[in-house]
Amino acid sequence: MPQPTTVLTVQPKKMSKQAQLVELHMLNTGIRLDMRYATANNFMHRPLYKQPRCLLRAIVAEQLSQVQSDLEADGLGLKVYDCYRPLSVQKQMWKLVPNDRFVANPATGSRHNRGSAVDVTLVDRQGNELLMPTAFDDFTEQAATDYDGASSLAKQNRQRLQDAMAKHGFTPLITEWWHFDAANWSQFPLLDVPLETAL
Ligand SMILES: [Zn+2]
Structure with a gap:
């Protein structure tokens, strides 16, 4: 059995600026939000969050914002x-x-x-999702980042997302094309602060 690690149930008052949870939308209003776990449109088929909030460690939100800026230059977004x-x-x-x-x-x-991982996809300027090999939270082998059976357009879009994220230190999870870990994730402890009281 893996050993449980430290879990913080409140945010310590003294926390480095980089480690503080921030609301992504306060930092970047261009990134679109579709917080699935605040709705019944997820694999649990019921809302798990009381509020549709995207909170991240400040440094991670900053890195994601940089990805967004790069994509916007090409008419795309997150x-x-x-x-x-x-x-x-x-x-x-x-x-x-x-x-x-x-x-x-x-x-x-x-x-x-x-607070150091994100599930994301690419959208065009109008907010339409680009074609990917599967939908979000599709727990099949088709969701793997190395799945070769998707259409060439879906594979191209998946690669584009990976390249944009990798440029700012995010690494993909092999089993889920939409999941990325921030470069600094291991610095930050596990949290069990409810979304509605986190900030
Ligand atoms: Zn994820």
Whole structure:
């Protein structure tokens, strides 16, 4: 069994500026939000968040904002599905899908629980999603970043997203084309602060 790591249930008053949770929308209004876990449009088929908020560690939000700027220069942008996720929500997900290929075991936690991971896709200037190999939270092998059976357009878009994210230090998860970990994720502890009281 993996050893549980430290979990903070409140944000410490003294936290480095980079580590503070911030609302992504306060930093960048261009990034579109589609916070699926605040709706029933997710694999749990019920809302898990009381509020549709994208919170991230300040440095991660800054890096994502830089990705957005790069994409906007090419007429594209980001749409975010999930950001910081309280550990208690991770436990609910694990109960339904206890398979660490798709859901991180809450014993060790997800990088989302550290405020250091994002689920994202690409959109055009009008906010239409670009074609990708699968929909978000599709727990099949077609969602893998190395899945070769998708159309060439979907593969091209997936690569474009990966390249844009990699330029600012984000690394993809092999099983989910939409998931990216920030370069600094290991610096930050797991959090179980509810979204509605986090800021
Ligand atoms: Zn994710």
